Amino acid sequence: MEAAHAHHGHGDHAHHPYGIMRWITTTNHKDIGTLYLVFSLTMFFIGGLLAMGIRLELLEPGMQFWRPEFFNQLTSMHGLIMVFGAIMPAFVGFANWQVPMMIGAPDMAFARMNNWSFWLLPVGATLLVASFFVPGGATAAGWTIYAPLSTQMGPGMDLAIFALHIMGASSIMGSINIITTILNMRAPGMTLMKMPLFVWTWLITAYLLIAVMPVLAGAVTMLLTDRHFGTNFFNAAGGGDPVLFQHVFWFFGHPEVYIMILPGFGIVSQVVPTFSRKPLFGYSSMVYATASIAILSFIVWAHHMFTVGMPAVAQLFFMYATMLIAVPTGVKVFNWIATMWKGSLTFETPMLFACGFIFVFSMGGFTGLVLAITPVDIQLQDTYYVVAHFHYVLVAGSLFALFAGVYFWIPKWTGHMYDELLGKWHFWLSMIFFNITFFPMHFTGLAGLPRRVPDYNMQFADFNFISSIGSFGFGLSQLILVYVVVKCIRGAGEKVSDKVWEGAHGLEWTLPSPPPYHTFETPPVVK
Amino acid sequence: MISKGLRSSAAVAAWLAAGTALANQYNLQPPQSIIAREIYDLHSLIMWIIVGIFVVVFGFMTYAIVMHRKSIGHEASQFHEHVGVEIAWTIIPFIILVLMALPATKTIISMKDTSSPDITIKATGYQWKWGYDYLQEGISFYSTLSTPREQIENQAPKGENYLVEVDNPVVVPVGKKVRVIITANDVIHAWWVPALGIKQDAIPGFVRDTWFKADNPGIYRGQCAELCGKDHGFMPIVVEAVSPEQYASWVAEQKKKMAAAAPDPGKQWTLDELKVQGEKIYAGNCVACHQPTGMGVPGTFPALSGSKIVTGPKDAQVAVVLNGVVKDGKPTPMAAFGKQLSDVEIAAVITYTRNNWANKAGDMVTPAEVKAARK
Amino acid sequence: MTAGMDCSEVAHAAEFSLVARRNNSLSTTGRFLVFAFLFVVSVGIASAFAALGAWMVLPFAGLEMLVLYLAFRTVDRHAADYERVAIDGDRVEVERHEAGRTQRFEFNRCWARVIASGDGGRLALRSHGRELEIGHYMNDAQRLDLARALKRRLG
Structure with missing residues (x-):
């Protein structure tokens, strides 16, 4: 970001390289945050392009554009790229920019490792995208890469496995860095229960990452050895168990879901009080709710597998545990609404996205409750109902929270206000097209359309047509975001004050906008 | 079904039309068994509970959005805690969840009861x-x-x-x-x-x-x-x-x-008879991967037309179809058809592939040869 | 890595002495507890999977714990970092403790000169063409205070 050049740090810190080498060698948390965000935006558009490919084929019944095997590659890679390339790195980008500034630390604890964590990502992403061009194409076993289908895949699967390893290593290093930074580098007076909620949610997210990333690494390695080195972890013919893969994968996969949403909760918990001009309602219950969600996330994984045929006792256990998650999640939603209650509300773009988040995320939460009921889940598992459910929590949840965060902090990062009118357009178009795309999927799923199929019976034609049109609109609307961000970085838009927002609270708002290259080299004192 | 013409009109119009035309397609299919009926009722029950919660929660949110705006001069009060309310909205959802779990538990247990089937x-x-x-x-x-x-x-x-x-x-x-x-x-x-x-x-x-x-x-x-x-x-x-x-x-x-x-073991098959029979078997079992053209899908499914195995010695091809292809000790998408197809069917489909597209082997594989290869 | 602000002017044997310490918001015990917690969770999960036959989770959990251990050890080694500036008789002493090692620098009080930037961003002592930057764990205002205090006492 050019703005970062404007103010050089002190003394020996001022000698950082310029041009491309600056970005490759940088150990500055703000530079690395920017790199993460630019990377994830790029992956967001690549993943989005694949989604457009999916919806194009599903526009009408019959096979129009792709072969079924390429369609499966599109769905699989759309999932992998969005999860590991877009959403997770975007939140790490926010953590890099914001955590040090919010706790009064000069940088991340391990600046060099921070640089490595980032630069592993483009390597992993390149492997993923390159897998489209190897013989047999990319992996077509779904983002869940269930064995033994994934053992059948071509070399594209191996590339995906390596990519997951690399991106997983990046996540582990990133989360170790974040945990050390948050725990050890808080400014004097910044006790744990005074930390901004975004920092809290990231602390818990980093803990989840440390707990489950080795599980993913183990799962894909076993897949790799099953594929090439004659092991039989998941190969029934050799005495293995295909269902074991699902247990291992979802033991990682369910906490992963919370890894993708908890920092979003954090962002919304910063935005809502700011534009309500009121302190966050129930701060400590927010912290406890986040922690409870994190703990519960380890005992619900098998609700993704109700149809594999578990004993009734196991189904009951996982159903009850899953339903229990509704309690802390509900507490969060109630707290946000109580924060807005009797506030003095204004609706700048970050607040619009935060309100949109609360609304659509809750809808995803409600369908999650429907899916928690085992008998209903057995009917709806692997249908478009599930597709609707997780897009409500991930697109409207994580993604809207990310958008809220971008509009909330970009004036601070660049020193310039974004284009409010375009921001509002971005919100309303995203919101409307999102619902046009995904709401009808509830109906097709209920009526019996399985997911991951390239073609369907005529009875689903109308809703699929609507979904496709909505998705094209949603995809195009995202170009507004790029335009707004680029405009902001180039310095168009009026200069903003240090505080930027009238209701803003927190250490980052005491710094100049844009903040100098080095901030809080010595910690402020928090009272 | 709405007409094709309507599809080209605006998405919103399609949405409205779809809403009325598909009145019976926005819910679970009409249940036809006791389990399906229980699932249907469970789903309906939960949907109504959810609608209730939705109305209450977003009623509050909408009220705040409309009435507590700065633009109409609402001043922010600074409360940020209320123990009673916080306990209430932890306990009440919990009770609702218990009420939802009870009927679900009953259904799970009856779903699992596979005893004494007819x-x-x-x-x-x-x-x-x-x-x-x-x-x-x-x-x-x-x-x-x-x-x-x-x-x-x-x-x-x-x-x-x-x-x-x-x-x-x-x-x-x-x-x-x-x-x-x-x-x-x-x-x-x-x-x-x-x-x-x-x-x-x-x-x-x-x-x-x-x-x-x-x-x-x-x-x-x-x-x-x-x-x-x-x-x-x-x-x-x-x-x-x-x-x-x-x-x-x-x-x-x-x-x-x-x-x-059941095949007549004594029947003498001719090349043409086998080819005719084989074409049907091919359409049912092989065409998905190897394609009607016999060209396969490059990089994923090998071509049969011009293939070394199909144009080579008969024994090798019979072995592949009977036992499938195993690479590095793992089965590949080329499954073993030995158990799925009869001797005649395997003989027919092999004969068909050897004498179709660019393949002009001119020979035939007899059911007896397949039978011998099975041993 | 990090900077601190626990500066205290101590009047003891030396004429002037000031110690600045690194900021640590987590105690050594706290670090141990966090590491132990993460270790138990991670290795516990991996062992459970190993018992179920998916033993390949274990080496990755081990590798991760190794990285985590190295990270925490690095933090721990730097936790006690401090810098002490003292004037005693005709000597100016700078004692720097970093990662368990202590370095001592001595200047002659008559020859040493204070180099300070106006905003307090940089502070150093110079003598005979040798320059030593000081004030690592201080903020700008504290550095300016120190610069004033030293200037008063040095020629």
């Missing part, structure tokens, strides 16, 4: 078709998609049961408890019939079971529900529930058919 059918998932064995009756058959390729490739108008029709449906008697034992041959599939309320993953190497009792005669359609490779969307399930008398006569007819299908 009929047991084994369903086996293959890439990409279903095989059925009626264990007591001794009937076995394969069930593959019967939608013509022309419809899928948009060269013919699509029928009413596009993609959910099969050549050989599963026939069951109405009102009898049918236990379905489910497994798979290659990768994980899932046997799903929405109207009967059952879905069970078909897992290679493992056997799972489930049950249903069809309330009414009718044809119930479902699809494979677990991603199983390229033709995952093209391996439907059709269950035909008929009266017990019709079922008895269907069983008798199937038995007769199976006896008739």
Whole structure:
């Protein structure tokens, strides 16, 4: 970001390289945050392009554009790229920019490792995208890469496995860095229960990452050895168990879901009080709710597998545990609404996205409750109902929270206000097209359309047509975001004050906008 | 169905039209078994609870958004805690959840009760078709998609049961408890019939079971529900529930058919006879991967036209079709057809591939040769 | 890595002495507890999977714990970092403790000169062409204070 050049740090810190080498060698948390965000935006558009490919084929019944095997590659890679390339790195980008500034630390604890964590990502992403061009194409076993289908895949699967390893290593290093930074580098007076909620949610997210990333690494390695080195972890013919893969994968996969949403909760918990001009309602219950969600996330994984045929006792256990998650999640939603209650509300773009988040995320939460009921889940598992459910929590949840965060902090990062009118357009178009795309999927799923199929019976034609049109609109609307961000970085838009927002609270708002290259080299004192 | 013309109009118009035209397509399919009915009722119950919570919660949010705006001069109060309220909104949702869990628990337990069935059918998932064995009756058959390729490739108008029709449906008697034992041959599939309320993953190497009792005669359609490779969307399930008398006569007819299908060991096949027979087998078992042109899919499924194995010695090709291809100790998508197809069928399909497209071997593989190779 | 602000002017034997310490918001015990917690969770999960046959989770959990251990050890080694500036008789002493090692620098009080930037961003002592930057764990205002205090006492 050019703005970062404007103010050089002190003394020996001022000698950082310029041009491309600056970005490759940088150990500055703000530079690395920017790199993460630019990377994830790029992956967001690549993943989005694949989604457009999916919806194009599903526009009408019959096979129009792709072969079924390429369609499966599109769905699989759309999932992998969005999860590991877009959403997770975007939140790490926010953590890099914001955590040090919010706790009064000069940088991340391990600046060099921070640089490595980032630069592993483009390597992993390149492997993923390159897998489209190897013989047999990319992996077509779904983002869940269930064995033994994934053992059948071509070399594209191996590339995906390596990519997951690399991106997983990046996540582990990133989360170790974040945990050390948050725990050890808080400014004097910044006790744990005074930390901004975004920092809290990231602390818990980093803990989840440390707990489950080795599980993913183990799962894909076993897949790799099953594929090439004659092991039989998941190969029934050799005495293995295909269902074991699902247990291992979802033991990682369910906490992963919370890894993708908890920092979003954090962002919304910063935005809502700011534009309500009121302190966050129930701060400590927010912290406890986040922690409870994190703990519960380890005992619900098998609700993704109700149809594999578990004993009734196991189904009951996982159903009850899953339903229990509704309690802390509900507490969060109630707290946000109580924060807005009797506030003095204004609706700048970050607040619009935060309100949109609360609304659509809750809808995803409600369908999650429907899916928690085992008998209903057995009917709806692997249908478009599930597709609707997780897009409500991930697109409207994580993604809207990310958008809220971008509009909330970009004036601070660049020193310039974004284009409010375009921001509002971005919100309303995203919101409307999102619902046009995904709401009808509830109906097709209920009526019996399985997911991951390239073609369907005529009875689903109308809703699929609507979904496709909505998705094209949603995809195009995202170009507004790029335009707004680029405009902001180039310095168009009026200069903003240090505080930027009238209701803003927190250490980052005491710094100049844009903040100098080095901030809080010595910690402020928090009272 | 709305007309094609409407599709080109604005999405909003389509949305409205769809809402009325598809009045019966925004909910679960009409239940046709006791389990399906319980699932339907559970879903309805939960939907109403959710709608209630939705109205209350977003009523508050909407009120705040409208009434507590700065632009109408609302001043912010600074409260940020209220122990009573916080306890209430932790306890009340918990109680609601318990109320939802009770009926669900009952259904789970009855879903699991596969004891004392009247009929047991084994369903086996293959890439990409279903095989059925009626264990007591001794009937076995394969069930593959019967939608013509022309419809899928948009060269013919699509029928009413596009993609959910099969050549050989599963026939069951109405009102009898049918236990379905489910497994798979290659990768994980899932046997799903929405109207009967059952879905069970078909897992290679493992056997799972489930049950249903069809309330009414009718044809119930479902699809494979677990991603199983390229033709995952093209391996439907059709269950035909008929009266017990019709079922008895269907069983008798199937038995007769199976006896008739048993090959006459003495029959001398000619090259042309085998080719004609082989073309049908190819269309049912091979065409999905190796394509009608015999060219396969580059990089994924090898071409048969011009293939070294198909144009080479007969023994090698017979071995591949019988035993499948195993690479690095792992099965590949080229499955072992030895158990699925008879000697005549294998001989026919091999003869067909050796004498079709660019392949001009001019020789034939006889059923006797296949039989010998099996040993 | 981090900077601190626990500066205290101590009047003891030396004429002037000031110690600046690194900021640590987590105690050594706290670090141990966090590491122990993460270790138990991670290795516990991996062992459970190993018992179920998925033993390949274990080496990755081990590798991760190794990285985590190295990270925490690095933090721990730097936790006690401090810098002490003292004037005693005709000597100016700078004692720097970093990662368990202590370095001592001595200047002659008559020859040493204070180099300070106006905003307090940089502070150094110079003598005979040798320059030593000081004030690592201080903020700008504290550095300016120190610069004033030293200037008063040095020639």
